[in-house]
Amino acid sequence: MSTLFKSLSLEEKLALASIIPIAVVSILFLVVITFGQVIQQQNTLVQHSSSIASILSRNVAASVLFKDEAAARSLLDALHYEVSALHAYVVSSDTNFRVEYDAKDSGRDWQAIIADKGYIAENIGLFSDNLVLKQSIELDAELIGTLVLVFDTQSVRNATSKLILLLIFLMAISSAVAYALVHHLHRSIFGPVQRLKNIMQTVSRENDYTIRVGETDEKDMRDLYIGFDHMLDQIEHRESELDAHRKDLEKQVFERTAEIENINVRRIKWLENMAFFLHHELRNKIVGFRSTLDIIERKAAHIDLEKYLNRARKSTTLMNYLLQSIGNASDLEASLYTELQQELSLSILVNEQVHEYRDSNPAWVFRSDIEDDVVVLGNYQRIVQALDKLITNAVEHSDNGLPIDIKLKSEDEDAVLEVLNTGDALPENREEMFEVFVSSKLNRSENRGLGLFVVKLIVDSHAGEVSAFALEKDQGARFVITIPLHRKPHTDS
16 A cells, blocks of 8 residues: 555645545544434334334233234234234233234244344344334233234335445545545645656756746745756756866877877887897897807817807807897787787687697697687787797696696686696796796796797787686696687677
8 A cells, every 4th residue: 555655646645645534534424424324213113113012012902801813813904004014913921812913924934033132122233134022911010911023124224225325425426526626726736846847857858957947926836946946057057067078088088099099109110120120230240249259269279268159159149049039029019019800719719729739749638628609809820829838838837648728718708718737836926927038937047938928918919818827736837818708799680
């Protein structure tokens, strides 16, 4: 009931709040009047029937005394003029004399009806079918017999039904009239509120804060209208300021984006120049330095000098390798930002590579757990390059005979590629493993940490992330690459 009331409109709630008290009072008033009328009619029937019983008992006294059946029957037959009289009989005190009257040959059990305590005048109810009266027959203060009368209460019941119907009719009419009057009167209250509601909906729908409620003659609503218009003034002012800030912000974002793009172009250009410089200028210098060492070696044959020459030659070889690796990394970083990426099935790519790793590394066991239909936006060759370097890293660090696991699955909005191997523990600086010149290998001085750096460059260019985790008890490593999944746009059929 409470939920139903809450779902009503404000106007309907006001109408019900006014009607319900009036309806309750009216119903109580009509119920009291109706039941008063019913009881009055019932008392009238009892009084009328008691008068008939009293008159008849006096007239039939002589017949009972002299046991004159014909006279008694004649007196009882006079009851047929009383429509409500159904049955009657007189009986003498010694029960030797008895005369009965039956208005209708109904075959009813009159003895059971007469014995029913609910039909006597003191206990009769609003809807009792019969009224039973017992009248003593006396002569000279001596009880000589008894008169019993049974009356039909149909007239009272009919009147009761009519009064109840009249009560329901009056209740319905009064409720309808009250609702109409209250609804009409509440318009003057609800009208200004409805106007305010319509203005609010218009402002919300059209986002037009220049609309105003205006003035009203309603004293109680005037302050509300003024306050609402003042609020719209404030919102309009704030909206203007926000619009100005939004345009300024858009301009700043556009300028900043252009600036970042320009910086990125210059950075790529710098990387290209750096790669050119490393490949050509420094390499030429190293070649010249190596030629000088060869000349010195041919001109001089001294044992101590040979030791220093070997050391210098080894340093130039390592420097040449280092410059070549840095140059390749610089070339890669510069080219990654210009390469095209397209829709790519990572599931097919990884499956194909697993077969190649098994063929090219027969001494190792490669286990795969690859989910189907994992699609990303990427460059096929670059992802293969990154996976190759992780597999090479896993092979170099794994114990012979132990499997290398390759897993691929989709998780939330990302494709997750994992490479796991049991073997060497990760170094303590695992957070820095993907930076240039940081190696994941222990006690291997020939490595300069460019493999994982290249992996990070490739993954970054695919808007992804790469991480390294130690296995249980530091018995190996787990490398994880996450790349955003490529969701195909839904098209209406």
